[in-house]
Amino acid sequence: AQKVTQAQTEISVVEKEDVTLDCVYETRDTTYYLFWYKQPPSGELVFLIRRNSFDEQNEISGRYSWNFQKSTSSFNFTITASQVVDSAVYFCALTNENQGAQKLVFGQGTRLTINP
Amino acid sequence: SQTIHQWPATLVQPVGSPLSLECTVEGTSNPNLYWYRQAAGRGLQLLFYSVGIGQISSEVPQNLSASRPQDRQFILSSKKLLLSDSGFYLCAWSVLLAGGEQFFGPGTRLTVL
Numbered sequence: 001a002q003k004v005t006q007a008q009t010e011i012s013v014v015e016k017e018d019v020t021l022d023c024v025y026e027t028r029d030t031t032y033y034l035f036w037y038k039q040p041p042s043g044e045l046v047f048l049i050r051r052n053s054f055d056e057q058n059e060i061s062g063r064y065s066w067n068f069q070k071s072t073s074s075f076n077f078t079i080t081a082s083q084v085v086d087s088a089v090y091f092c093a094l095t096n097e098n099q100g101a102q103k104l105v106f107g108q109g110t111r112l113t114i115n116p
Numbered sequence: 117s118q119t120i121h122q123w124p125a126t127l128v129q130p131v132g133s134p135l136s137l138e139c140t141v142e143g144t145s146n147p148n149l150y151w152y153r154q155a156a157g158r159g160l161q162l163l164f165y166s167v168g169i170g171q172i173s174s175e176v177p178q179n180l181s182a183s184r185p186q187d188r189q190f191i192l193s194s195k196k197l198l199l200s201d202s203g204f205y206l207c208a209w210s211v212l213l214a215g216g217e218q219f220f221g222p223g224t225r226l227t228v229l
Contacts, residue, residue, distance in 0.1 A: 033215030043204060045160075045220035052215055091160065095215055101148045101165040101173070102210055104218060108159045 002027045004094050006107035013082055014115050021077045021110045023092030029053075034068065034075045035093040035104070045091070051075065082114045118143035122207050122221040129228055135180075135194040137224050139207030142188065147209040149190040150218060151182055154204040166190060167212070202228045 003026040013019050025034065036048040049059060051068050059066045063080045079086050089109045095102045119142045129135060141147050151163040162175045164182035172182050179198050183191045190207055204225050208218040 031215075035217060037220075043206075043223045043225070045206065045208075047217050047219060050215070050217045101150070101167050102216060102218065103162055103165065103175070104160075106160040 002029075002032075002094050002096065002105045004092050004105055004107035006090075006092055006110050008110045009108070010111045010113070012113040012115060015084055016081050018078060018080050019082050019112065019114075021079075021090050021092075021112065023075045023077065023107060025073050025075065025092070025094045027094060027096065029096040032094060032096045033102075035095075036066065036075075036077050037091045037093065039089040039091065039109070041088070048077075079112075084114050084116055087112060087114045118209070118219065120207060120209055120219060120221040122205075122224050124224060125222065126225045127227070129197050129226065131199055131228055132196050135192070135197050135201070135226070137192040137205055137207075137226075139190040139192075139221055140188055141190075141209045144188070144209065144211070146187060146212065148212060148216075149184060150208040150210070151190065151192050152206040152208065152220075154206060154223075156203075160206070164192070197228045199228050202226055 005024045032053045034051045037045045039045050056068050065078045067076045089111045091109045092107045093104045095104050121140050149166045152160045153163055154160050164174055166172050166184045169184055180194050204223050206223045207221040210216045210218040
């Protein structure tokens with residue numbers, strides 16, 4: 001069975017600090033896909049990144065970066081120089097290779113609060 | 117570009133009343149469609165998914181049902197709501213691609229009293 005664990009329930013930092021959100025996953029599949037989503041107070045989930053199991057290159061997009069390490073089954077997300085607008089609940093998710101519907105397994109989410 | 121709509125945005129219903137939530141997608145054809153529920157504990161639970169018109173798969177036995185009468189329309193229903201049906205309902209779509217990302221609608225907040 002697949003499982004995603006986000007051990008950090010809530011994180012609170014001061015603006016401009018760097019913050020890392022942890023994600024640990026479990027799967028028996030050799031091919032799988034990992035995702036991060038952001039849920040601002042409005043409620044809509046916003047897609048941030050998708051990574052497949054064969055691509056362990058770290059990804060950087062502006063102030064956001066992702067560290068994928070298969071050896072530790074982790075896919076961590078770092079926000080550099082955090083801003084108040086980064087305040088949201090962040091979800092890590094996992095799915096296996098499937099030509100049909102992709103059933104996402106979500107972690108419980110990490111509520112990130114950036115204080116001015 | 118693709119957009120996904122959900123309505124209503126909020127809904128307050130008495131226990132035992134029926135439910136119909138609608139989701140429509142624009143700008144794509146033959147999408148996979150999904151219904152999720154997010155309870156107060158923040159986790160998202162997949163309720164139903166559909167790979168085509170009339171094709172519905174249920175993930176969790178429950179008081180709800182889903183239908184897909186048209187290619188880009190997905191409906192979540194109940195004949196009699198329970199208190200435990202309260203939550204935030206999210207519709208999502210994805211393309212037919214292995215590991216393709218899902219794109220979510222704005223959600224419907226349902227309160228059953």
